Amino acid sequence: MIDPIAVFVLLLGAATPILFAALGELVVERAGVLNLGVEGMMIGGALAGFASAHATGSPALGFVAAAIAGAALSMIFAALTQFLLSNQVATGLALTLFGLGLTAMFGKPFEGVKAPSMMAGPFGLNLMIWLGLLAVPAVWWFLMRSRAGLILRAVGENHDAAHGLGYPVRKVRIAAIAFGGAMAGLGGAYISIATVLQWTEGMTAGAGWIALAIVVFAQWNPWGVLAGAWLFGGVTVLQLRLQAAGVAVPVQLLSMAPYLATIIVLVAISARQKFGRSGAGSTPGSLGQPFHALR
């Protein structure tokens, strides 16, 4: 009825956009910044990537353009929150609305256009799926083993202390935000170039919000992000397959499942903190707080 290997391959594809976006946001949040503009940066990447891929005929150049577009959008957020100290939640929400509106306007000429074919990779999986999978250990290694990653975590954990030790809090955060933007751009472009194969307005359809939820679900751990992305990807694929196979499970129930899982994980974590001895949660200590150094 349902071939597990075929489902897994589809799952990998469905998980890739959220995996990219969530890994990027994980690094941003580990640096102590909450950027709720993931959805906006994804849709920006989706359009820029699709347009470039279409114009050049090269999906690779499309992804490069998507990363640049995502990073560029994130720099608006960086300028507002890091220099003008605007509220991160409001600014992130504005970035999402801005990205959706901007792409709706500039995307008109690309509606109904077809994308060039994707770059194939080993085992019948395209290169971007492989890149996404490799990004998980890479981000983990960077955060947990490299000096730069340690500094990034320190900045996110306690920006006053990091500043006191002489680390450039603002520069680290801007770099992290740019990385997060580029990753969101790649995730968005994967949807337009590799999944849907065309441009439609608002096509990311909430993937950015799912990525944000996954970061919390994963408790700021890259491997947890992989698990979360697979969970969401799996449910998406399963729901299509079950419908195709004529199983009478309401679609809405399946669509709800990942969010329910997130809520259950969050409750379980706070319950553990409440009743257990493991005092330190993994939420970065300075998450979402503006930093202002007195010179």
Next chain:
Amino acid sequence: MSDVFRAEGLGKTYPGVRANDDISFSVGAGEIHALLGENGAGKSTLVKMIYGLVRPDEGHMQLSGTPHAPADPRAARASGVAMVFQHFSLFDALTVAENIALGMENPPPRAELSRRIAELSQAYGLPLNPARRIASLSAGERQRVEILRCLLQNPRLLIMDEPTSVLTPQEAEILFATLRQLAAAGTAILYISHKLEEIRTHCDRATILRHGKVVGTVDPRAHSARELAAMMVGAEMKLVDRSGRKPGDVVLDVKALSTPAATEGVTLKNISLTLRTGEILGIGGVAGNGQDELLAALSGEITTPHGTVTLSSADLSALGPDPRRAAGLLSAPEDRLGHAAVPQFSLTENTLLTAGGRQDIVKRGLIDHNAARAFAESIIKAFDVRTPGPGTAAGALSGGNLQKFVIGREVLGGPKVLVVNQPTWGVDAGAAAAIRQALLDLAAKGAGVIVISQDLDELLELSDRFCALNEGRLSPPRPTEGLTIDEIGLMLGGAHGMEVGHVPA
């Protein structure tokens, strides 16, 4: 004695404030040099300049004879300056080894770093496990991490910013033994504190700052604590007047008070105490041993089983803060901004928080703004709160002035019993003396006062009886008269697993 560090004519101006003005002093090799001054005297600006966090506007510094003008703390560390901060310098979620690596310019690989941490902590008798997370460490252990972080860089100049404020007396002794070892090895130590006795016992020289200027550099052993304080404040310190108090009948009776296993923080375990009218009961303890919880249980933020809190034979155990205030049990928590006062509210509005009912400010659900303003003005007048007026936002006041306002609000409320937590924390010496005197006067008028504090000198100065709070348990009270700091230290739980180190000289 050769100078390791020398400052000449240092100055720094912030908008509207001359933080440092023509500061010159020097620290010699092997010397423990105290930097003494009230809050706002310019101590922290000065050390921030030495550590590269702030750049001086004028003047220059020398380190071992070469010019010292660090662009940032990393440059300062590279040239041999290390600093142990009072606050904000450890990362709770990171391990001991990671925290130490962050404080080093070129940390060795992890295994090598762990080995060196173990080695040094053995040599100085500061046991530490490199893999532990900071969040799981006690205050004393956290400070060891900071010190080890500095020692690993072999500093020429070590700056200590109020290091003993979080330690028990025994832990502080061990710290000084460590500092002595370091000084003997030739390190220059700049020791910032306002604990006069500590400086008189342990420091070789003291430079005293007042209003951003150097008052003088003296031998602290040749001066009494009062003389040093006078130099610091710029006037003779008024001795508090303890006279006129006679303990009367029991006014507050706490019996077998326990709190359920808490979600976070400390649980109170079987606490019993009695308080008489006209008496001040001092409760000491290192931070985080149940002080906040005890205050909450007395103020009514935490309610407890019947019969545990009795005020003049009325059982208040099940009542919340407002009925308890109405009955005459007032309190002032430690956290001024956010707990005792709303920062964005004016002083007038802040009077409503606790005095609304007692001062007839709130009538039939309506606020009498004139009465509120009049009450705020009376507090400002009686407690010498320096502010443009009662319309000023609480958050705009300096810590000392707001504390005077908060304490004044409760004292003028005419309590039968007043419970205060850390009444003079972060308050300059002049304001602290005023607050202490107000508490003594209140007791002299027949109220019972409970002072919870980490400042042992304050407790000895104020209280008639002393209890120690340790891990949520309250020791039996002892009369303060004749009690020594050493005995108190043992009551507070002594030194937690620390030993004096042995280093080959």
